[in-house]
Amino acid sequence: MRDLRHLPPEEARMRIRERKHTTPTTGISIDYAQANLVVLNKEAAYDFLLFCTRNPKPCPLLDVTEAGSPVPMLTAPGADLRTDIPKYNLYRHGKLIEQTEDITSYWQDDLVAFLLGCSFTFEKSLLENDIPVRQIELNRNVPMYKTNIPCRPAGRFSGPMVVSMRPIPSRQVAKAVTVTSRYPSVHGTPIHIGNPALIGITDLDKPDYGDAVPLYEGEVPVFWACGVTPQAVAAASEADFMITHAPGHMFITDVKDQQLSLF
Amino acid sequence: MRDLRHLPPEEARMRIRERKHTTPTTGISIDYAQANLVVLNKEAAYDFLLFCTRNPKPCPLLDVTEAGSPVPMLTAPGADLRTDIPKYNLYRHGKLIEQTEDITSYWQDDLVAFLLGCSFTFEKSLLENDIPVRQIELNRNVPMYKTNIPCRPAGRFSGPMVVSMRPIPSRQVAKAVTVTSRYPSVHGTPIHIGNPALIGITDLDKPDYGDAVPLYEGEVPVFWACGVTPQAVAAASEADFMITHAPGHMFITDVKDQQLSLF
Structure with a gap:
């Protein structure tokens, strides 16, 4: 191939x-x-x-x-x-x-x-910094979730923010933040790090879009704002x-x- | 006072x-x-x-x-x-x-x-980094110039970019770039460093808006995109x-x- x-x-x-x-x-x-x-x-x-x-x-x-x-x-x-x-x-x-x-x-x-x-754009930078990207390792689509974070409305458009999630080894979370801070035009730094329940995600194994991926021992779920948000907003x-x-x-x-x- | x-x-x-x-x-x-x-x-x-x-x-x-x-x-x-x-x-x-x-x-x-x-926003950061801001020292308005750099048109709006200029000691120019890179939502990094003629500015002593400021020995004129641009565009x-x-x-x-x- x-x-x-x-x-x-x-x-x-x-x-x-x-x-x-x-x-x-x-x-x-x-x-x-x-x-x-x-x-x-x-x-x-x-x-x-x-x-x-x-x-x-x-x-x-x-x-x-x-x-x-x-x-x-x-x-x-x-x-x-x-x-x-x-x-x-x-x-x-x-x-x-x-x-x-x-x-x-x-x-x-x-x-x-x-x-x-x-967010695909910053994944290459994560990999170059030896930060794993689980869904690429597993050849899956990234898991995406609707959150309880409301977007700022504008005219007829309003709705919740959708995020993508990547499991990051805890010692590499800070590096994942600084690497993605370089890319403000492709979602930039994470929206949330850690407890999914705090942003309204009840089950990481049941993403609203894309495929679930496993979280290994010692990894933290890290959430970035996702361009699928407009779909949630449309709905x-x-x-x-x-x-x-x-x-x-x-x-x-x-x-x-x-x-x-x-x- | x-x-x-x-x-x-x-x-x-x-x-x-x-x-x-x-x-x-x-x-x-x-x-x-x-x-x-x-x-x-x-x-x-x-x-x-x-x-x-x-x-x-x-x-x-x-x-x-x-x-x-x-x-x-x-x-x-x-x-x-x-x-x-x-x-x-x-x-x-x-x-x-x-x-x-x-x-x-x-x-x-x-x-x-x-x-x-x-650009006022990043001037405080410049001062905190011991980079001089001439028009503040002299209690004047920042000098602004129309350039030969066309903006990307959109519908009825088109026209040249307007820039603000600050004289920076040559050894501090790189620092001025990194300091302002932190502020992409307030013009970010300079548009041009050095020769004003290359961006269509013929006389630094005759700004299109604001007040002229002196360039001292060993200083380089550094140009940032300026929010007065819409005025040039309106015209x-x-x-x-x-x-x-x-x-x-x-x-x-x-x-x-x-x-x-x-x-």
Whole structure:
């Protein structure tokens, strides 16, 4: 099998467009930032843009397309957001109504696509610092949980923050904080460290999205704000129409992770 | 004279509201973040919000009010943005038409106020690191210049980046970079270090806004993106209607500078 970890992003996107790759994108083109997708009508876009600026940890904006254009000019000018993601979720009135591998037939002239930073970006830095990333070791999707932390509302959008969890050996937790502090545009430092119950998570073995992973002896669960948050928000806010990526099935940009690092 | 440097922000705003203070706000309530103001019609607010997210170094958003409300709920819930700034600029079709100390009579139900981070915030950190801040030493407004660096356009908004300049002793330039890197939400690291001509500045003694300051032997001019940029953008884009703070006459928030520091 070809090593997907060092595939140039345009080749990775072409494989996805041609449906040669239809699974989660963890571990593909690992030097490049992956992004969460949210597509809304122009009419709802102002509220969402405001929601993102008020909630930068779960919703760090990397790119926003012109209304009607599926091309992310800042982060991947050769891409097409209608075909270059392995799997999409379609919502109407807050309900997931369909999963699809291509949204071309749903595209309209008044749609605006938002790309949001993804925690995959800092995972390479964690690995380079010898901090384990459990779901990569196990070839699973990262576990994600709804919390009891409310996002700051904006217009029609409100709802709880979603977090991703990684088990970190206790002696390496401080290092995991400083490593991720370099990446404020991809969720930055953890939202919570330690007791899941304090943020409303009752059972780590039952994530709301993604796959559960084991917590080994001496490890602490560390929680980062997650770009899946807009999906929870869509459900809570009953947005008329919204398209997102399916959890773990991200958009691969032309932006190197290092470009998103502060220093 | 009472020491304004440690005035609580609500007292500083009250002095301003009562017109006891009508001059630039440098050096007032120095532990608290000051902000640039931009007020626009709701109809133009989406383009401006997008402009800010595409140009975070000159336009780092700290707060955005609900349409019609002059209260910045996140950064100073007890304040009134119509009266709590010492001086405002009013623009119509990109032209400065009036300076005023109160915008209450211009306020309308569809106005949205944006507060943007200001370089005053990191100046305290520079001083604490024994890096001189010339315009504070001389009790002047910081010199600001239009550059040849284009902002990324968004809808009707486009135009050149405006920068502020501080002369830094050459051996301290690297320290000035690392100190300001901690504050990405208030312009962060410099945009340019050294030769002003490379960014289109022909004469440091003739700033476009603020006051000139001398460059001493062994000092390097260091340029940071400046929140006055929206004013240059308003002029270049001929926005129908816009209110901003007058340069140097900022809004003083309840947010401590340290809260804006990454670490």
